[in-house]
Amino acid sequence: MGRGFADTDAEVERVAGRTVVEIFAAEGEAGFRARERTAITDVCARVEPLVVACGGGAVVDATNRAVLRSAGTVVWLRAPVAALVARVGSGAGRPLLADEPAVVLTRLAEEREPAYTATAHAVVDTDDLGVDEVVERVLAAYAAPGSVS
Numbered sequence: 001m002g003r004g005f006a007d008t009d010a011e012v013e014r015v016a017g018r019t020v021v022e023i024f025a026a027e028g029e030a031g032f033r034a035r036e037r038t039a040i041t042d043v044c045a046r047v048e049p050l051v052v053a054c055g056g057g058a059v060v061d062a063t064n065r066a067v068l069r070s071a072g073t074v075v076w077l078r079a080p081v082a083a084l085v086a087r088v089g090s091g092a093g094r095p096l097l098a099d100e101p102a103v104v105l106t107r108l109a110e111e112r113e114p115a116y117t118a119t120a121h122a123v124v125d126t127d128d129l130g131v132d133e134v135v136e137r138v139l140a141a142y143a144a145p146g147s148v149s
Contacts, residue, residue, distance in 0.1 A: 001139070006046075007053045011039040024095035032095075033061060040064050044071035057096070059119040060112055068119060075141050076120035077134065081105050083127045 009020055012035045016023055023032045036058055043052055044067050052071075058064050068074050079087075085102045088094060097104050122141035126134050 001049075001051060001142075003049045003051050005051050005053070006043045008036060008039045008043060008058060009053075009055050011043060012036055015039065019093075021093060021095055029096070033057070037061055037063055041067055044068065056108065056112065059115045065115065065119045069121070073121045073142050074119050075138050076116050076123045077126050077138070078116070078123050079126045081109050084109075 012023065012032070013019055015038075016035060018026070020032065023035065027035075036055065040052075040054065040058060041063075043050065049072075052068075054064075054068070059068065081102065084105050088097055088101055088105070094101075096108070122144070124134060124137040124141055129137070
């Protein structure tokens with residue numbers, strides 16, 4: 001796409017000078033989410049076009065949803081819980097998944113689905129797809145927002 005890339009979790013870590021795990025330990029989820037909100041606002045305000053990756057809980061916040069939707073095309077990379085569990089393994093390095101990742105991911109998927117649906121201009125189902133196939137579908141979704149593939 002000829003665009004730069006920004007990961008909001010990485011931006012939070014860069015600004016804080018600490019890892020997400022350290023932020024959760026020191027400030028709790030509320031502290032992290034406040035930092036995440038600032039990172040999303042800052043990244044979306046940049047002049048240069050970017051591809052932005054957000055953490056799974058970012059769109060639960062109404063401000064984040066509004067900022068992301070107004071900044072560009074939001075594509076939800078949707079996967080079933082079983083695929084997410086396989087991807088995160090033990091949940092190490094992910095504070096919300098420290099205990100029983102499958103149980104937590106199931107609960108989070110149910111809780112967050114309305115926020116994902118409200119935020120996404122397009123949805124790409126990623127289960128059983130390789131990286132190249134996901135990229136092709138994301139590019140197609142970007143070209144035709146409002147699609148599900």
